Amino acid sequence: MEYVLRTNVLSKMYKKSYAVDEVSMCVPRGEIYGFVGRNGAGKTTLMRLVCGLINKTSGEYELFGRKDSDRGIAAARRRVGAVIEAPSLYPEMTAWQNLTEQCLVLGIDPKKAVPAALEYVGLTDTGKKKVRHFSLGMRQRLGIAVAMVGSPDFLILDEPTNGLDPQGIVGIRELLLRLNRERGVTVLISSHILGELSKLATCYGFIERGRMVKEITAAQLEAACRKSIALSVSSTEKLPYILERGLNISDFRILSDTEAEIYGEVNIGDLSMALHAGGVRLLRLHEKDEDLESYFLNLVGGED
Amino acid sequence: MLRLLRADLYRAVRFKPFYILLACNAALAVAVVCYNYDFYRKGLADAFDVLWAGLGGGASFLGILSAILIGLFVGSDFSGGARGKLVVACGRAAFYLSKLAVGSLLCVLVYLSFHLFTFALAGPWYGWGGHTLREALLSFAMGIGIVLAYAAIHTSIAMFTRSTVATVLAGILLALLVLAASSMLYSPLQNGCIEFDPATGGMAEVECGWPEWVRALARFFLYWAPSAQSSLFGHGDPIPYALCMALSASWVLLSAVVGPLFFRKVSLK
DSSP states (O other): EEEEEEEEEEEEEETEEEHHHHHHEEEEEEEEEEEOOTTSSSSSHHHHHHTTOOOOOOEEETTTTEEESTTTTTHHHHEEEEEEEEEETTTTHHHHHHHHHHHHTTTTHHHHHHHHHHHHHHOOTOOOOOOOGGOHHHHHHHHHHHHHTTTTTTEEEESSTTTTOOHHHHHHHHHHHHHHHHOOEEEEEEEOOOHHHHOSSSSEEEEEEEEEEEEOOOOOOOOHSSSEEEESOSSSHHHHHHHISSSSOOEEEEEESSSSEESOOOOHHHHHHHHHHTTTTEEEEEEEEEHHHHHHHHHHHHOO | OOHHHHHHHHHHTOOHHHHHHHHHHHHHHHHHHHTHHHHHHTTOOOOHHHHHHTTTTTHHHHHHHHHHHHHHHHHHHHHTTTHHHHHSOHHHHHHHHHHHHHHHHHHHHHHHHHHHHIIIIIHHHHTTTTTTTHHHHHHHHHHHHHHHHHHHHHHHHHHHHHOOHHHHHHHHHHHHHHHHHHHHHHHHHHHEEEEETTHHHHHHHHOOOOOOOHHHHHHHHHHEEEEEEEHHHHGGGHHHHHHHHHHHHHHHHHHHHHHHHHHHOOOOO
């Protein structure tokens, strides 16, 4: 398999703590890699390292097969487009001028590239409007346009849907899916909106406290996501005893005096009879599939 | 690097503060010409006085202008599209040198906007008095050296701090401090020190008692620091033009060589 980005025990230390701690990850070509982690987990720092905006403390990475210590890394970075935190735009210039600026840096003809980029992100009618008058959604789209105007093979996007309304989020999602589908662009995207990410990503990397916890494909994630049964009962006081002794079920969670969740496969008939025998009335029951959010929370242990 | 230069020039042409400073310096030139009219009528001023005013006039005004221009141009890049450029650009050194080149060009153009009026207005109107045209042109050329030295210093500050405010404040502070220091150094070197004379019971001028190495260091400072160079014109003594221009060039060389080495270590967030 060909990889666009590979990191090998990459680390970045600030003062005495590691923001990125020996992270080894692989972003396969043509995939949309969802980078998942809490605030301060190290996602943005890692993206900055790969983009060359900050210097590493130790370890290495390869971009399109070029090591970061190679002289050819600059040529590899020219195939990258990035939006790290806020879009990198000049507020006093128009959308056209911002894109022209980037075209000049890349050495491409702005006359063809700029209109195409503006059309792709739906900003053709901004005219002479300066970027400082743009809405947040427009700035995010222009930021992506600036990142992709040079037809990069790899897009690095750090929370591109931050602050957007639902329509804006859908717009960004559709744009990225189009880029991936039509142009084969590999995308590394981080986001807090895990539900949105799950509609986009084809593989995931989970980072916690600077360390890579797990890398998994979307297919593996689906297989791993646990089914559960949510119960509403008259009282959960005797429920643990009934489940453990009566049904040999140990994987469950008591949520409140009347609510509980049981994980894994459960015979509903046996459950109902056991509860009845134990004097617990079953009020309500429904099946749940674990989503990306609950998978992530279970992986990193929830809030501290 | 050529691509970065083109991009920076594209932005420079659309950089409004540049045109504002250009106009301000040109307006200042007209004001200085008008201000000197009365002195000219009394035979106390000529075009050379206007030329000197355009070099900072002993107030390091050129240095302050340069700090503002470079601070705004480079600082606004870091709060704008610099990150996007750095990801795909040819490297940190090229990025730094492009800013140095374009920033220097902008500063020289602002400098020229003043002297357009020096040579086109004051020269024909007031004449050059006891100064030769050669002297005027050498002074003008030395001024370009001063401007380039200022641009080099302020570009270095701007690239390390990535802040408009820090660059402008540092530039203003440096210009004024150096100006004050040069005044304190020049007088004892050229005119001696004023000390109490017990023989007469009053104050007398005596030769400066500094050791030769201190004098040499002081002279070097006066010729090397751009603000100090511009203040030399106000004293009326012969000016070592070639030496001053060479020392101005050393600032540019220092910034161009050392600046990128340090900029490579800077984290851009």
